[in-house]
Amino acid sequence: MNSGGGQRPRALLAGAPRRWVRLLPWGVAFVLCVALLPTTIHVLGNDYGLNGGVASTLAVAQTAPLLLAVVRPLRAWYVIFTADVAGALAMLAVGLEERLLWPFPPMEIVGYVGLCIALGLREPRRTLVLVWLATVGAGIGLASAAPHDTSGSTTLLIVLSGAVLVLCGALRERYEAQRRLAEQETISEAERGRRTLLEERARIARELHDVVAHHMSVITVQADTAAYRLDGLPPDVREEFTSIAATARESLGEMRRLLGVLRSEETRGELAPQPGLERIGQLVEATVRAGVPVEFTPCDADVPEVVGLAAYRIVQEALANVVRHAPGAPAQVSVSGSTPEAASGDGARLTVLVVNGPPPAPPAAPFEEDRTGHGLVGMRERVRLLGGELDTGPLPDGGFRVAARLPVTLPVTLPVTSPVTGNDSEGAA
Structure with a gap:
């Protein structure tokens, strides 16, 4: 005053x-x-x-x-x-x-x-x-x-x-x-939103490391064994394969050091292979066992590991929100692929749709007293990283809808991550 x-x-x-x-x-x-x-x-x-x-x-x-x-x-x-x-x-x-x-x-x-x-x-x-x-x-x-x-x-x-x-x-x-x-x-609220966004980005980076490390390992093995699998290679070609293998191994070492910065002590046990489209069915089964009726339309399209991982995480977060905030509400999960022709020349895309209805009765108490909004933040970051589209929001009947369109053919250069804004810290459904 x-x-x-x-x-x-x-x-x-x-x-x-x-x-x-x-x-x-x-x-x-x-x-x-x-x-x-x-x-x-x-x-x-x-x-x-x-x-x-x-x-x-x-x-x-x-x-x-x-x-x-x-x-x-x-x-x-x-x-x-x-x-x-x-x-x-x-x-x-x-x-x-x-x-x-x-x-x-x-x-x-x-x-x-x-x-x-x-x-x-x-x-x-x-x-x-x-x-x-x-x-x-x-x-x-x-x-x-x-x-x-x-x-x-x-x-x-x-x-x-x-x-x-x-x-x-x-x-x-x-x-x-x-x-x-x-x-x-x-x-404090702005800092919590920023921290949530940074934590989610670090989590995505750790998961992408595993995918990229797998591809780099394949490159290293193929370059090292080329001289034994292919007969009659000229000496300069052998040297080129040897250089490729050495560069790949050096890149793997740099990625391990990067992962050491991103991975905290609480996440050192994350050594399992990253999930993809084939694991979404297991998510649906686990959700059904938790008391949520789910209709699932699977997709066996051949997509890059990064796209499959993003689709899996989107479905995982969407179903987790249903369990938390609309227990017992019926849900539909649909994963479908589109051809370049069907996508009007925009390239093949993978569509992930998760829709839930209103809960039979409002929960007696919230499942989470401190809602950090990691779900929608993680979805948004993954979709933006791949250059896709995400649409989320409530439905007129009281349900919620999550729709993502992910490009199957990834761009050569990924989009630059935008600065932290108030919209990034949107709460979970």
Whole structure:
């Protein structure tokens, strides 16, 4: 709420969501000015015997800065505090009847308390303490110069101003603490989304390493055994095969070092072959055993290992979401291939479709209290890596649909991974 140096000051409550709350400080300041200005002129002139010009000047100086207090309360305090002290001295100079309150008449106390509200809602704690000490010092100093006992108004002003400063300062600090907490929660949520995305990318990279390492091993073996399998190879061709084998082995070593960076201690046991299309049926059977009726349309198309792995993981994540968030809901899993002609010249594609209906009854409690959204993040990253298309979203009947189209013929250069955005951290179905 406190405006920083060099920035245009904001009015009190300017960040409130409702318009009437934003206008409230201006309304209160305007009402105080309209009510206190003529009252102060009348009281100072008629009751305290001040000259009309002096009374009007003091009244304007004591009330008009209340409008400034909405934006710059500390500057308004300088003017009003000086005017109140000057008014007390002026009243003392013309003579003071014992029946009159001095050094602070009632209308000055009302205006000063309103100013303290603005100070408490804007200024830091140190400034509020100094303001109150100045108020106490001025009140005690003026009271000591009074011709008779006038401590009543001084005590009232000190008590009221201190209470208002403490209360409004506490409200401001509470608001600041809640605002900082909300900012930290927003930052933490963004960091969790980014961490989820990076973890999923590392997982995909580990799995792709196994696929690529297999192909590199085949290249190494074929290059090493070429001289024995093929008769009559010229010496330069033998040297070429030897160079290919050496380069392949060096690449395998570099990939192992890369995998050592990507693979954490918790994943050192991942040595099983990566699954493909042929394993999707096992996923469906396991899901059926978990109580989810699934209709499965298999596909025996010959696709690259990377594409088969992506299809398997997409089905795996989609069925896992059904078990978590729609237990007992019927599901359909379909994997089908298209020829280049059927794909309108866009190349052969593998279509993966997982659709589930609404659950028979809402679960009594969520299966996961802390939903990280790994499912859709992983699907999106795998499909983007292959240059395919992914469509996910709820259905009108309360179900959910996951549809992916993966190119069977992979591009020579894979798409560059885009920066982390808020959409990447979308929650699971």
